[in-house]
């Protein structure tokens with residue numbers, strides 16, 4: 001199979017959200033800390049009627065309907081998630097309800113988990129399957145879904161929630177350049193979830209930021225090497241039209257792009273202009289460790305990369321800024337933002353994606369975009385996702401109501417024998433919602 005990649009996409013995020021500006025006031029944070037300091041505008045969250053299973057059911061059903069895909073045509077289904085509802089039964093098995101109805105149970109794949117990276121593991125599995133001898137000619141389907149919630153404190157404003165479904169096959173408008181990939185995997189305790197009774201992670205915020213940037217550097221270096229070995233010419237940011245980052249919060253994305261410019265500078269890549277060379281000159285003698293600690297380097301590299309950031313990164317930032325960190329879905333929501341903002345100008349463009357999951361696992365990979373043919377065209381994907389419409393029809397909760405919801409969700413996590421309010425008045429038609437968890441912890445859902 002040739003040009004294997006993403007044929008179609010659908011995104012779902014809860015319609016319930018809280019404004020970061022209001023949250024700043026409520027939390028007693030200084031004005032601008034969440035909006036400018038973290039770079040976030042708004043945060044989506046699940047209420048008691050939604051979870052990763054309901055969001056996935058919604059995203060998959062909607063994708064199949066809107067692109068008119070026969071459920072029998074799916075041969076592999078992989079889910080990436082770090083939101084644990086059951087330590088054994090995969091989210092994938094819940095989604096089988098959709099396919100069993102049509103008599104299709106011949107579907108490989110289960111869930112992949114490692115923090116925010118599981119979705120990328122699922123995606124690479126599906127792409128590799130279509131490219132392999134085991135491929136039976138049917139589509140792969142990838143679902144990335146998480147509900148990101150933090151305990152009260154500085155990490156709480158970096159939550160979010162979403163599900164993204166992606167159809168995988170040959171001759172894709174979003175095709176993998178499978179040779180150009182770099183990974184970095186290592187053992188670190190930067191963010192982890194050792195307390196199985198709580199949905200909240202244990203997080204070392206500062207360490208997680210440094211780990212993210214170190215992983216970025218290493219993946220970029222490997223990707224550059226592989227490109228240079230295969231193509232016989234230097235690789236730099238000038239070979240890339242757009243760069244999409246896993247987005248825990250927008251400030252880290254700004255720092256990450258600046259870091260890549262610094263990488264090009266230290267690799268002496270041709271793309272770096274004279275002013276950048278001059279401004280970054282004083283930092284060329286820093287050791288790797290020193291460079292992660294240097295606030296001056298952070299500031300100056302962000303300054304010199306500002307215009308390039310506006311061109312190559314800004315169009316990818318909309319959904320992550322509006323919805324928050326969606327963990328496994330975050331990178332693909334950033335990519336969906338690019339399709340939403342630039343769909344008519346993307347044919348022929350190269351896009352680099354950086355996926356990071358704490359713990360840690362990370363991969364940088366390259367996509368080549370083509371307009372494609374209806375229904376698998378860039379413009380149709382943008383139309384189906386209807387990002388503007390979904391953002392506009394949301395319901396803002398005051399911070400007090402958000403905190404109240406978090407408290408209720410803490411009680412519901414791991415609980416049995418309850419019925420939900422079944423209040424789906426805020427959900428749009430076609431959305432799945434949780435109705436009951438019985439005395440055997442079995443979960444039941446309905447569709448609005």
Ligand code: ACO
Pocket residue numbers: 030031032033034036037038116154155156157158191203204205206208209212247248249251252325358
């Ligand atoms: N106006 C403007 N900016 C402000 C203001 C203000 N009033 N107050 C603070 N800031 C800035 C700070 O200067 C800082 O920006 P800088 O790094 O550019 O200097 C930023 O706001 C954050 O403030 P801090 O005090 O540095 O950080 P804080 O203790 O609030 O925690 C953190 C931020 C670490 C990101 C926390 O939210 C967290 O732990 N989040 C979860 C972990 C995470 O997302 N890690 C990323 C990779 S791992 C993953 O994806 C889960």
